[in-house]
Amino acid sequence: MSSGLVQADRLLQMTTPLGPDVLVLRALHVSEQIGALYSIEAEAVSLRPDITPEEMIGRGITCTVAPPGRPPRHFHGMVQAFSRTGDYERGFSRYRMVALPKLWQLSRTSDCRIFQSQSAKQIVQTVLEEGQVSPVRFGSLPGAPRNYCVQWNETDLDFVQRLIDEVGGGYFFRHEMGEHTLHITGANADFPAIPCPPLTSRPGAENGGPDTLWDWASSTQQRPGRAAALDYDMLRPGALLNASSSTMLASSRAEAELFSWPGQQAPRPDADPARLAMEREEAAAETVRAQGAEPALFAGGRVMVAPALGAAPVPWLVTAITHNAVDDSHMVGGGGAHYGNSLALIPAARSWRRPAAWPRPTIPGLQSAIVTGPEGGEIHCDEHGRVKVHFHWDRAGPRHDGSSCWVRVAQPWAGSWGGTWFLPRVGDEVLVGFMDGDPDKPVVIGSLYNEPARHAQALPGNMTQSWISTRSSKGGGPENANILRMEDKAGSEEVYLQAEKDMNVLVRDNRSARLQKGHDSLVVEKGNISVSAEQGKIEIEAMQSITLTVGGSKITIDPSGVTIEGTLIHAKAGGSVKLEAPLIQEEASGTMILQGGIVRIN
Numbered sequence: 001m002s003s004g005l006v007q008a009d010r011l012l013q014m015t016t017p018l019g020p021d022v023l024v025l026r027a028l029h030v031s032e033q034i035g036a037l038y039s040i041e042a043e044a045v046s047l048r049p050d051i052t053p054e055e056m057i058g059r060g061i062t063c064t065v066a067p068p069g070r071p072p073r074h075f076h077g078m079v080q081a082f083s084r085t086g087d088y089e090r091g092f093s094r095y096r097m098v099a100l101p102k103l104w105q106l107s108r109t110s111d112c113r114i115f116q117s118q119s120a121k122q123i124v125q126t127v128l129e130e131g132q133v134s135p136v137r138f139g140s141l142p143g144a145p146r147n148y149c150v151q152w153n154e155t156d157l158d159f160v161q162r163l164i165d166e167v168g169g170g171y172f173f174r175h176e177m178g179e180h181t182l183h184i185t186g187a188n189a190d191f192p193a194i195p196c197p198p199l200t201s202r203p204g205a206e207n208g209g210p211d212t213l214w215d216w217a218s219s220t221q222q223r224p225g226r227a228a229a230l231d232y233d234m235l236r237p238g239a240l241l242n243a244s245s246s247t248m249l250a251s252s253r254a255e256a257e258l259f260s261w262p263g264q265q266a267p268r269p270d271a272d273p274a275r276l277a278m279e280r281e282e283a284a285a286e287t288v289r290a291q292g293a294e295p296a297l298f299a300g301g302r303v304m305v306a307p308a309l310g311a312a313p314v315p316w317l318v319t320a321i322t323h324n325a326v327d328d329s330h331m332v333g334g335g336g337a338h339y340g341n342s343l344a345l346i347p348a349a350r351s352w353r354r355p356a357a358w359p360r361p362t363i364p365g366l367q368s369a370i371v372t373g374p375e376g377g378e379i380h381c382d383e384h385g386r387v388k389v390h391f392h393w394d395r396a397g398p399r400h401d402g403s404s405c406w407v408r409v410a411q412p413w414a415g416s417w418g419g420t421w422f423l424p425r426v427g428d429e430v431l432v433g434f435m436d437g438d439p440d441k442p443v444v445i446g447s448l449y450n451e452p453a454r455h456a457q458a459l460p461g462n463m464t465q466s467w468i469s470t471r472s473s474k475g476g477g478p479e480n481a482n483i484l485r486m487e488d489k490a491g492s493e494e495v496y497l498q499a500e501k502d503m504n505v506l507v508r509d510n511r512s513a514r515l516q517k518g519h520d521s522l523v524v525e526k527g528n529i530s531v532s533a534e535q536g537k538i539e540i541e542a543m544q545s546i547t548l549t550v551g552g553s554k555i556t557i558d559p560s561g562v563t564i565e566g567t568l569i570h571a572k573a574g575g576s577v578k579l580e581a582p583l584i585q586e587e588a589s590g591t592m593i594l595q596g597g598i599v600r601i602n
């Protein structure tokens with residue numbers, strides 16, 4: 001191979017799986033930003049015209065900027081795009097490639113799933129491990145567990161970035177030969193110092209050396225002076241969850257307030273939404289853009305910058321940087337080589353926050369789900385009447401009482417004054433809505449019949465019937481239920497009431513029932529009938545007759561008189577028996593016995 005394709009002692013170098021000097025790095029463009037994926041765009045030349053994408057894609061490369069007399073700066077990534085772009089001078093072939101971090105692979109997978117009783121850090125760790133993203137170093141992310149957290153139609157990358165952002169975190173990358181490390185941050189202390197001497201800013205200058213930052217341009221903006229957020233918790237409905245935060249910046253408008261609803265304090269207790277909103281504004285209040293030539297600079301690093309020669313340096317945080325380098329020294333006869341960067345900074349004392357909150361997914365419509373519970377259970381709820389559900393899209397989730405958080409059940413009417421109460425049972429299909437469209441805040445709003453859980457009526461034959469039926473539990477069958485049924489078919493109207501066991505009615509004052517036409521029948525198949533007026537009287541009135549019958553004995557009362565019939569009629573009084581009438585007639589077909597201590601006639 002020609003000695004003209006040797007990278008040693010050149011500004012730009014490249015290590016690839018093809019071996020030394022097969023690809024020679026000519027141009028390099030690298031973009032870095034806190035809280036975002038970096039991108040390595042490299043142009044290389046080779047004496048081989050037949051390098052295929054299959055030899056490169058998915059494999060790691062390291063691009064190195066090696067300025068004379070200074071430590072080399074490495075950029076490592078996994079090749080995601082590779083192409084031959086044509087011929088170059090002196091018989092070389094030109095290739096272009098794009099390399100990204102391993103974290104990018106999470107943008108190729110998406111899911112709908114539920115995490116319960118885990119902190120944001122634990123969830124992020126799980127997703128990163130599943131995506132084989134390593135090595136990873138965690139900073140001071142909060143460890144408070146979230147009761148319920150849903151990944152909803154998000155790529156794994158978007159989900160991870162959202163969780164990190166919701167707790168006020170960020171991330172950046174460090175590179176070395178053959179490897180890169182993901183650093184996840186939760187506070188300013190997690191951003192390390194950049195290993196380089198202090199730099200000097202030169203506002204207005206058009207160029208400079210590696211120890212200066214030229215074209216230094218500072219921008220200060222007026223921001224709101226206060227942020228506030230409210231949220232609602234059903235366990236504490238009397239007082240909204242209130243979060244507020246005031247700025248520490250003198251340049252802000254103290255009377256200007258950012259208000260947000262819902263603040264998300266209820267489902268996500270691991271962050272203060274007002275504080276995070278205020279810190280976003282403060283991070284954007286003072287920014288600097290500059291250019292430099294120090295390759296050691298990286299997004300997520302703190303650098304000391306002196307405002308002038310001899311002045312005391314102050315710390316700044318590099319939030320974004322673009323590296324550009326060209327090296328044509330591989331050409332026969334030599335050529336030029338150059339490195340430079342453009343960067344953005346904020347005062348290191350400010351908390352870095354993403355300029356805008358990572359968008360949360362929403363569920364605008366309704367979801368079908370199945371009510372779950374312990375094995376063998378029929379009804380399962382907590383002290384607030386909430387139930388557990390299994391969503392059809394939750395492929396990995398359990399189908400028992402651990403399938404979801406406790407989900408509130410909407411009722412037609414509900415309040416401390418009373419209301420209605422119907423609880424869906426295990427196995428029921430229910431419709432689930434989401435408060436504010438938030439996947440983390442489900443609520444059951446109704447139930448659906450399906451196969452095999454069909455309604456009890458034969459349709460469409462009984463389509464004029466409406467009913468309420470609640471089956472006995474545990475173990476009740478179709479016939480074991482309390483039922484209220486209304487038949488609205490013209491000419492056959494009926495109200496049917498069934499108590500599977502006991503029926504108790506309490507009337508605190510008057511009770512009135514009126515039967516306009518027809519008959520009233522009460523049949524007790526087994527048992528007794530008891531009627532009592534504990535502090536009053538009983539009146540029974542009929543136009544035609546009243547008959548009391550027991551076996552062959554009966555008493556009949558009609559307008560003509562009272563008739564008593566029986567095999568034996570026994571009248572007993574504790575004091576006296578007195579009969580009064582204009583005519584009293586007693587007859588005996590056999591013997592008549594009148595017996596007493598004294599019998600008087602007239």
